[in-house]
Amino acid sequence: MDLIGQIFSLKVLSQIFVGLSRTTILFTVSSGMSLILGVLRIPNVAHGSLYMIGAFTAYTTSVAFGGGNLGFWMSLIIAPIVVAIISFLAERAFFQFLYEREHLMLLLLTFALSLIFGDFVKMIWGAEYKSVPVPPVFQGYVHLFGGLPFPLYNFFLLIVGPIIAVILWLLVNKTKIGKIAMAAAVDREMVSAVGINVSWIFAVVFVIGCLLAGLGGVLVAPTVSVTLGMDHTIIMEAFLIVIMGGLGNIWGALMGALVFGLAQSLGILIWPQFGIVFPYAAVIVVLLFRPRGLLKSTW
């Protein structure tokens, strides 16, 4: 009885909810990465930079609109658009010439891009910490299960996560472009043989994937301090989630994000100093038993 009581204690429950709201961020970023990996076969290291740019743009937007609710909603619109434009330019200028090259070259190209983006961010926003205020609508706490205080903004994230997942599902399975993109992921030449301009499909998929990174950056901005170097952390986590879920599988990314987020939040309870080790250990355990990821990869 005592053990069960401990497991379901409020502390654990609240950590689970913290983990789930973290999962939203992780899923948003890594589903975009998974999409790009699955369809375009690019291991996109610059994804983290776009997430960082999203967060910094959210900061600028919220300052420009006075830091209130309007600033938050505007940043939710403007930052992904900014990121989408940047990624579109990058795709047309560089990536479209390199789809046939080795993965290693693509990885290094995206790394070069991430270095360049990183320095641009440093030039524009400086090296100091920036903090984005939690919008007034989402300030305060909700009480879950009668008496468990939980930040309202994290609750908002819990709702946003499934919405993004549903939109992605609709986009991939119910629209023509999604179906073409999935077909192109399997056999690129066949799709172009039936008269579809694969190059543009790829551009659209790339932009959507990057837009998700930017959106993740906006969503995370009020909960962390926005700083240089946040790209390095998220890219690592997103990589791990994508490989744990199965390369290119968006639902794999969702499962991976769940495992990662929960391992992170519960690990802190078990062993505070090394809490951060648990998600990495979880990835390794998963990959030991399923080397190709939890779900089927599109490769």
Place this chain on the structure above:
Amino acid sequence: MENSFLKGKGKIYWIAGLIILILIPLVLPRFYTYLTSIILLTGLLSTSLNIVLGYGGIFQFHHAVFYGAGAYATALMIMKSGLSPWLGFIVGPLVSALLSLIMGIICIRLSKLYFGMLQISLGSLVWIIVYRWYSFTGGDDGIHGVPVPDIISSSTSAYYFTLIVTIICFIIIYKILKSPFGSVLQGIRDNPVRSEMLGINVKRHQLLALVIAGFFAGIAGSLFVVVDNTVFPDMLFWTLSLEILIMCLLGGWFSFFGPMLGAAIIIILRTFVSTFTSYWTLVLGILMMFVIFFLPNGVLGYVEEKLKKRT
């Protein structure tokens, strides 16, 4: 290449180069001695990566882990064990080789990109442990002022030590790559299926190559402790791994000395660009894109191509 290495007409260039390297601490200021030491050991690091990358065709994305592990093992042996410091220089590379073996056994079942990504995840685990374990590894501060034996503690003697070890390692790596094992490795790179059919145990050869590469990366890490007397967690961070990959690509990873050249170019550029601007990574990124688009075989690959055309 057989002719250009310690044989035939190329011999005179090697001797000239060696004399220049020996003279450096006598002629140039201390800073350049330090810089050259760093170039040598980083060159050794990127060459060790090239054993598996260029010759083995394995996507070793997280090579820096073995470099950092070697450096940390050496530093911790010296600081904590109380045994002879020289033992640290032996333990460092051995720890790297062991780590490489463990990670290799886990990763080798996968190939190409999967291998690389799994390796990044395992390497990050090592990094995080080092980064968080304040009481043992010093956390994000690292370990400063590692006392090395007196005989190699001055910058000049550290330089000569680095030079000698690097040259020995280069000769050993060269011999390994020219041995039957090296040929098999290249055969596996070019056609793994066919090599398997010929009765070669592909995985075992790749695993051995990984361990060798890890071992030499560990030596490079130990040398860093000698030259700089510090270790810090960034030595195992994945961005460093990608920088080493860039060195290999820039110099040319189908040439034996390409990675060394790439390391030299990048370190010299970094030193001099950093004096003008704080945006070094921007310069590196642009240089990198230039190489990917216009010099896919690297600088040395380009030069060799031109030389071949002339003759």
